[in-house]
Amino acid sequence: MGDEDWEAEIIKPHVSSYVPVFEKDKYSSGANGDTFNRTSVSSPEMDNGSSRKDPFLRTGFGSGRSLGNRDVGEFSKRETIPTMGSFGSGKGFGNRGFPNNKFEEGDSSGFWKESNNDCEDNQTWNRGFSKRGGKENLDQDEGTQRASGLFGSRRPALSGAGNGDTFQSRSGSGSGRGGYKGLNEEVITGTGKNSWKSEAEGGESGDVQGPKVTYIPPPPPEDEDSIFAHYQTGINFDKYDTILVEVSGHEAPQAILTFEEANLCQTLSNNIAKAGYTKLTPVQKYSIPIILAGRDLMACAQTGSGKTAAFLLPILAHLMRDGITASRFKELQEPECIIVAPTRELINQIYLEARKFSFGTCIRAVVIYGGTQLGHSIRQIVQGCNILCATPGRLMDIIGKEKIGLKQVKYLVLDEADRMLDMGFGPEMKKLISCPGMPSKEQRQTLLFSATFPEEIQRLAGEFLKSNYLFVAVGQVGGACRDVQQSILQVGQYSKREKLVEILRNIGDERTMVFVETKKKADFIATFLCQEKISTTSIHGDREQREREQALGDFRYGKCPVLVATSVAARGLDIENVQHVINFDLPSTIDEYVHRIGRTGRCGNTGRAISFFDPESDNHLAQPLVKVLSDAQQDVPAWLEEIAFSTYVPGFSGSTRGNVFASVDTRKGKSTLNTAGFSSLQAANPVDNDSWD
Numbered sequence: 001m002g003d004e005d006w007e008a009e010i011i012k013p014h015v016s017s018y019v020p021v022f023e024k025d026k027y028s029s030g031a032n033g034d035t036f037n038r039t040s041v042s043s044p045e046m047d048n049g050s051s052r053k054d055p056f057l058r059t060g061f062g063s064g065r066s067l068g069n070r071d072v073g074e075f076s077k078r079e080t081i082p083t084m085g086s087f088g089s090g091k092g093f094g095n096r097g098f099p100n101n102k103f104e105e106g107d108s109s110g111f112w113k114e115s116n117n118d119c120e121d122n123q124t125w126n127r128g129f130s131k132r133g134g135k136e137n138l139d140q141d142e143g144t145q146r147a148s149g150l151f152g153s154r155r156p157a158l159s160g161a162g163n164g165d166t167f168q169s170r171s172g173s174g175s176g177r178g179g180y181k182g183l184n185e186e187v188i189t190g191t192g193k194n195s196w197k198s199e200a201e202g203g204e205s206g207d208v209q210g211p212k213v214t215y216i217p218p219p220p221p222e223d224e225d226s227i228f229a230h231y232q233t234g235i236n237f238d239k240y241d242t243i244l245v246e247v248s249g250h251e252a253p254q255a256i257l258t259f260e261e262a263n264l265c266q267t268l269s270n271n272i273a274k275a276g277y278t279k280l281t282p283v284q285k286y287s288i289p290i291i292l293a294g295r296d297l298m299a300c301a302q303t304g305s306g307k308t309a310a311f312l313l314p315i316l317a318h319l320m321r322d323g324i325t326a327s328r329f330k331e332l333q334e335p336e337c338i339i340v341a342p343t344r345e346l347i348n349q350i351y352l353e354a355r356k357f358s359f360g361t362c363i364r365a366v367v368i369y370g371g372t373q374l375g376h377s378i379r380q381i382v383q384g385c386n387i388l389c390a391t392p393g394r395l396m397d398i399i400g401k402e403k404i405g406l407k408q409v410k411y412l413v414l415d416e417a418d419r420m421l422d423m424g425f426g427p428e429m430k431k432l433i434s435c436p437g438m439p440s441k442e443q444r445q446t447l448l449f450s451a452t453f454p455e456e457i458q459r460l461a462g463e464f465l466k467s468n469y470l471f472v473a474v475g476q477v478g479g480a481c482r483d484v485q486q487s488i489l490q491v492g493q494y495s496k497r498e499k500l501v502e503i504l505r506n507i508g509d510e511r512t513m514v515f516v517e518t519k520k521k522a523d524f525i526a527t528f529l530c531q532e533k534i535s536t537t538s539i540h541g542d543r544e545q546r547e548r549e550q551a552l553g554d555f556r557y558g559k560c561p562v563l564v565a566t567s568v569a570a571r572g573l574d575i576e577n578v579q580h581v582i583n584f585d586l587p588s589t590i591d592e593y594v595h596r597i598g599r600t601g602r603c604g605n606t607g608r609a610i611s612f613f614d615p616e617s618d619n620h621l622a623q624p625l626v627k628v629l630s631d632a633q634q635d636v637p638a639w640l641e642e643i644a645f646s647t648y649v650p651g652f653s654g655s656t657r658g659n660v661f662a663s664v665d666t667r668k669g670k671s672t673l674n675t676a677g678f679s680s681l682q683a684a685n686p687v688d689n690d691s692w693d
């Protein structure tokens with residue numbers, strides 16, 4: 001079956017015959033079954049038409065029958081491709097109804113290629129080095145991005161409206177990328193005053209055809225115990241002090257060694273204590289005084305090392321010091337701080353942190369993100385908004401609707417800043433800073449945080465930052481957290497599932513995230529694990545927002561110890577007790593690898609990451625993997641070194657395919673090396689701005 005046939009299959013409106021039924025009793029126990037029953041047959045989603053957008057479920061598992069072995073086989077049958085041998089070479093999996101390895105091949109059809117892209121966080125066109133960097137590309141992308149609002153939006157396509165456009169755009173040259181961009185949060189379309197119209201907005205206002213987004217997320221907890229609930233720092237928390245910290249830029253303020261030195265107000269100090277923070281992490285020691293001094297900052301520190309508090313605490317301290325007036329109901333709100341992050345779950349997490357640290361103050365934080373009812377976002381804002389936490393698409397919607405004014409913005413924070421500035425979100429961020437009313441970079445404080453900062457992204461960041469910004473690098477820029485024990489196993493496509501089950505059985509009930517490359521595969525592997533009686537749920541960009549939040553909750557609170565995820569869950573998520581990360585598929589870039597494995601080993605706790613390396617598809621990662629492993633003092637398998645050697649790229653600086661580690665601030669300003677907590681900083685030499693700005 002050709003690509004077109006697949007597309008025709010996917011977009012056919014006769015949804016009912018494709019709705020899968022996962023029979024709890026038959027295939028999974030407890031949480032599993034619940035999760036997948038919800039996913040597949042839950043009527044609310046069907047009511048608003050939104051479940052229809054899951055082409056895989058409809059195509060692969062469906063026929064309205066229970067998810068029997070036959071049904072998984074059915075997927076293969078639809079492809080009308082001759083059986084190529086069973087998974088596991090006749091051992092086990094073949095008998096379980098996976099007669100065709102086409103699925104795992106993944107890239108053999110346009111259908112699978114297309115599905116490599118996840119909602120907010122994973123664009124194919126983001127992978128190639130040539131596509132990734134460069135201002136020209138960024139500029140160019142605005143055009144394709146706008147187009148994508150019309151043609152790339154997933155929902156209209158899968159709900160029957162505008163189908164043809166969507167798939168045309170995918171195959172058309174140039175607009176293909178736009179099509180993928182359509183999977184990014186709400187999609188920006190149109191021009192003029194209301195040029196930030198999104199898919200979601202269209203859904204609500206009727207400007208763009210598509211199902212109405214009706215989901216209203218549950219309110220955040222009100223009781224103090226839940227607000228301040230936290231997990232314990234791990235045995236390696238104190239080792240953070242030995243990590244080298246590099247600060248570049250001139251006249252950097254002294255690092256602080258204790259919370260007391262930050263001179264925060266009493267309420268803030270109480271909240272810090274209630275959150276269980278007694279000691280600063282390195283990124284906090286350096287960033288807090290820099291932000292308190294009013295400086296712009298680009299900060300890079302390993303995953304799970306407290307970057308969120310590093311920007312929230314000084315911002316809150318300033319807002320308290322400046323005596324903001326209590327937020328109150330107003331049609332047009334003017335937040336003092338805007339925080340953006342690339343995924344919905346992450347921005348919600350940041351919001352909860354902001355709410356925790358501002359507890360008992362008159363500062364009001366609000367969160368808005370895609371996949372939820374726009375009216376709900378507006379209602380939250382008009383009640384008062386000092387700190388607005390938002391995903392880019394929803395933020396632009398709200399600005400377009402003139403529900404917020406930007407004149408009062410004093411702090412602009414880009415969390416996962418390298419992601420926010422790459423070609424996926426960069427154009428939107430550029431639009432944000434040039435929105436009417438937005439104070440210029442000289443007038444606001446801009447703060448960029450991430451665990452990875454490719455050089456080309458650092459250069460692009462110059463547009464957002466004052467020229468005298470400071471750069472803080474805790475450890476190796478782009479390096480993996482050393483508290484994660486990393487193993488790379490050579491596993492071919494057709495053995496992956498067998499290996500996965502073997503590992504998960506050994507792991508038992510310990511919380512594990514399994515990363516795969518595509519949304520369809522996430523569903524497929526999650527279902528497969530349920531069949532294997534391993535309680536599993538999944539999160540990816542084709543799931544409804546309510547399903548995503550339910551899945552995360554089921555994982556977080558132990559109902560399902562295994563979460564199968566695409567890269568949409570790779571960054572920022574801070575979930576207690578994730579002991580294992582398994583890269584069933586390696587990501588396409590080494591930065592993504594670093595973020596994924598960083599879901600474990602957080603805040604001084606230890607964790608394990610196991611990655612399946614398939615020499616058929618992953619050789620390009622051998623070199624950067626060797627570097628990441630050796631930098632983190634991990635064992636490097638001899639076979640991996642051999643592959644890295646045989647694929648040696650002269651001039652390699654630590655990465656490939658679009659991500660290059662920066663060992664230092666790309667401005668090349670002289671910096672001072674410090675061991676966090678043990679020595680104070682000297683002012684670094686002024687930098688030569690012309691060389692990079």
Ligand SMILES: Nc1ncnc2c1ncn2[C@@H]1O[C@H](COP(=O)(O)OP(=O)(O)OP(=O)(O)O)[C@@H](O)[C@H]1O
Nearest residue numbers: 277279280281303304305306307308451572574603
């Ligand atoms: N000083 C501290 N003392 C104790 N716990 C802390 C401290 N700072 C942060 N934490 C906790 O450490 C965990 C990780 O923090 P956070 O999510 O901010 O990490 P991060 O550096 O942003 O990670 P990522 O790069 O994955 O986004 C959180 O649970 C947070 O509450």
